[in-house]
Amino acid sequence: MRADIKVEGIVQGVGFRPFCYRTATKFDLKGSVKNMGDAGVRIVLEGEEASIKKFLKVLKEDNPPTSRVEKVETDWSEETSGLQEFEILESDTEKSGRPSVVPPDTGLCKECYQEMMDPKDRRYHYPFITCVNCGPRFTIIEDLPYDRERTSMKEFPLCDYCQNEYQNPADRRYHAEPNCCPNQGPKMQLYKTYGSKISSSNPIEKAAEYLDAGKIVVVKGIGGMHVAAKTTDDIVLKELRKKFDRPEQPLAIMSRDIETTREFAKVDSKEEEILTSNRRPITLLEKRDESILSDLIAPGLDSLGVMLPYSGIHYLLFHHGKEPAYIMTSANLPGLPMVIENSEAISKLSEKVDYFLLHNRKIVSRCDDSVLRITGDTPTFLRRSRGYVPTPIETDSEKEISILALGPELDNTISISKGGRIFPSQYIGDVENVETLNFLKTTSQKFLDLFGIDEPDIIVSDLHPNFSTTELASDMAKEAGLEPKQIQHHKAHVYSLMAEHDLEELVCITADGAGYGEDGTVWGGEVIMVSPEGSERYGGLKKYPLPGGDLATKFPARALAGILWEENEAERIEHILKTYCKNWLREGESEVIIRQLQKNLNTPMASSTGRVLDSVSCVLGICGERTYEGEPAMKLESAAKSGRPEKADITVEIME
Numbered sequence: 001m002r003a004d005i006k007v008e009g010i011v012q013g014v015g016f017r018p019f020c021y022r023t024a025t026k027f028d029l030k031g032s033v034k035n036m037g038d039a040g041v042r043i044v045l046e047g048e049e050a051s052i053k054k055f056l057k058v059l060k061e062d063n064p065p066t067s068r069v070e071k072v073e074t075d076w077s078e079e080t081s082g083l084q085e086f087e088i089l090e091s092d093t094e095k096s097g098r099p100s101v102v103p104p105d106t107g108l109c110k111e112c113y114q115e116m117m118d119p120k121d122r123r124y125h126y127p128f129i130t131c132v133n134c135g136p137r138f139t140i141i142e143d144l145p146y147d148r149e150r151t152s153m154k155e156f157p158l159c160d161y162c163q164n165e166y167q168n169p170a171d172r173r174y175h176a177e178p179n180c181c182p183n184q185g186p187k188m189q190l191y192k193t194y195g196s197k198i199s200s201s202n203p204i205e206k207a208a209e210y211l212d213a214g215k216i217v218v219v220k221g222i223g224g225m226h227v228a229a230k231t232t233d234d235i236v237l238k239e240l241r242k243k244f245d246r247p248e249q250p251l252a253i254m255s256r257d258i259e260t261t262r263e264f265a266k267v268d269s270k271e272e273e274i275l276t277s278n279r280r281p282i283t284l285l286e287k288r289d290e291s292i293l294s295d296l297i298a299p300g301l302d303s304l305g306v307m308l309p310y311s312g313i314h315y316l317l318f319h320h321g322k323e324p325a326y327i328m329t330s331a332n333l334p335g336l337p338m339v340i341e342n343s344e345a346i347s348k349l350s351e352k353v354d355y356f357l358l359h360n361r362k363i364v365s366r367c368d369d370s371v372l373r374i375t376g377d378t379p380t381f382l383r384r385s386r387g388y389v390p391t392p393i394e395t396d397s398e399k400e401i402s403i404l405a406l407g408p409e410l411d412n413t414i415s416i417s418k419g420g421r422i423f424p425s426q427y428i429g430d431v432e433n434v435e436t437l438n439f440l441k442t443t444s445q446k447f448l449d450l451f452g453i454d455e456p457d458i459i460v461s462d463l464h465p466n467f468s469t470t471e472l473a474s475d476m477a478k479e480a481g482l483e484p485k486q487i488q489h490h491k492a493h494v495y496s497l498m499a500e501h502d503l504e505e506l507v508c509i510t511a512d513g514a515g516y517g518e519d520g521t522v523w524g525g526e527v528i529m530v531s532p533e534g535s536e537r538y539g540g541l542k543k544y545p546l547p548g549g550d551l552a553t554k555f556p557a558r559a560l561a562g563i564l565w566e567e568n569e570a571e572r573i574e575h576i577l578k579t580y581c582k583n584w585l586r587e588g589e590s591e592v593i594i595r596q597l598q599k600n601l602n603t604p605m606a607s608s609t610g611r612v613l614d615s616v617s618c619v620l621g622i623c624g625e626r627t628y629e630g631e632p633a634m635k636l637e638s639a640a641k642s643g644r645p646e647k648a649d650i651t652v653e654i655m656e
């Protein structure tokens with residue numbers, strides 16, 4: 001019998017072809033396997049029908065750990081061509097059919113870790129060690145199909161040893177595209193500020209020494225660069241916060257291992273599962289009261305953003321270093337995308353850090369760390385990026401139409417949709433400057449290229465008339481001869497939830513900071529119903545004025561005054577501001593706010609939930625100035641958790 005099999009899913013770059021080879025050989029089947037451009041994998045099998053069926057069973061039920069088989073199509077025929085062996089064929093570069101799935105980067109696997117720590121191994125302490133089951137993928141891929149020559153590993157030829165592994169079907173590095181070793185693979189290099197090289201036989205060991213001595217070091221990993229520093233020293237943290245102008249923002253830390261993590265944070269079984277998964281996201285954990293870590297890591301918050309080492313570089317830093325954890329915050333200047341090029345890091349960050357631990361493998365696509373928290377028992381994304389992107393969300397939506405969605409402005413991502421799959425991009429950031437807008441543009445183009453869309457059928461953006469993404473979407477649409485489309489911010493949130501959970505209709509309360517509403521006011525506390533017939537806003541928080549507009553986002557006392565405005569006398573509001581919010585108001589500012597409200601000067605109307613929470617945070621004396629996105633509400637949440645629950649007698653009035 002002969003079977004012609006087409007497989008779709010995450011099947012490239014995950015050791016799928018060697019897996020097919022081993023399985024076919026085991027069942028004495030002849031034939032071939034190859035990557036199909038952007039359309040999955042094609043397998044030809046010849047042999048006993050029963051053996052082919054066994055192969056198919058293993059294919060579906062016991063495939064490699066990082067792969068995902070979504071669809072298997074098998075054509076059977078009696079006629080065989082008398083194949084004599086099973087071979088892995090060159091990739092088919094022709095792009096056709098549904099977009100294939102590009103694998104995300106994953107953390108170093110156990111086998112590679114053990115080899116890296118084995119003094120007898122060829123790759124002892126070699127941080128770029130990798131195999132078919134682990135290492136960089138998405139962030140080194142230039143184009144599909146996924147082969148070394150279309151990744152940033154193309155600059156590092158395979159040495160004879162590596163070539164043998166690559167060609168040996170019995171080896172776990174068989175067709176591992178980023179395979180390399182100390183002979184000809186990438187190398188680490190330590191730099192002083194402004195780029196002078198530090199000669200060292202062990203740059204990682206040296207960098208760990210610097211870190212433990214209190215220096216700030218930029219560390220290039222996979223997919224991005226971090227600013228690293230000690231976590232046990234207030235002076236170092238103060239310095240880092242000052243240099244990067246992040247006075248209060250919580251900083252992510254990388255912890256040595258799960259046992260060490262338990263010394264400063266509470267870790268339940270679900271959190272442990274996420275932390276130790278090969279995706280290695282930053283996970284928000286509850287702080288322990290007694291901790292050796294500095295309070296300046298996440299001031300005023302009851303949680304810590306913790307991840308475990310995921311590249312060989314990180315493991316070796318801990319191997320040589322002494323700290324229980326290191327600060328590992330994305331290496332970027334305020335508001336700008338994370339730095340990924342060596343020269344850019346040195347030119348932009350030399351005034352802010354002491355050393356650079358870099359390597360000579362290019363990062364093709366920047367990918368910030370993902371951030372998750374466990375809500376109940378469910379992992380909830382705060383940022384879906386490294387380790388997850390570009391894995392798609394499968395939907396039953398329109399399969400024929402391709403869509404490019406550019407998102408709003410803050411904490412942005414783009415998404416494309418093709419063949420019923422939605423591919424959300426990695427974290428892009430706040431698109432308020434040219435650099436981030438350029439990153440958004442290149443990411444959009446990259447996703448269109450990777451997933452084989454020449455021109456999308458629909459280009460959509462947020463409804464906000466002044467967002468740069470709205471303008472960009474409009475320009476792109478016009479250029480493509482399309483009508484630009486916009487969707488209201490919170491309706492987009494509702495549709496996203498529906499796609500994620502495969503729902504046909506939903507009544508949703510959207511509790512958010514701000515989004516441009518269909519009536520031109522600032523929405524953020526709406527009840528929205530979406531059904532196959534369309535979407536409708538049923539109600540929401542009562543609208544209130546925001547004196548000073550955006551200024552009320554930075555200084556919640558302004559939002560507080562606006563919320564109290566309709567139900568209270570001006571004198572009473574002024575009294576409240578002067579009594580409870582005086583730390584955050586300049587001399588005479590209360591009067592200015594009242595006058596703005598009286599004269600209706602620059603006071604847009606809002607129904608934002610975020611501003612309500614901010615106001616409560618401010619009037620309780622918790623936080624009255626926002627220095628990072630979400631700060632007053634996050635600090636309020638932390639304060640609330642430490643309080644005693646009591647029943648308060650508050651009536652909620654529902655108006656028509």
Ligand SMILES: [Zn+2]
Pocket residue numbers: 108109110111112113129130131132133134135
């Ligand atoms: Zn591995």
Ligand SMILES: [Zn+2]
Pocket residue numbers: 158159160161162163180181182183184185
């Ligand atoms: Zn080699």
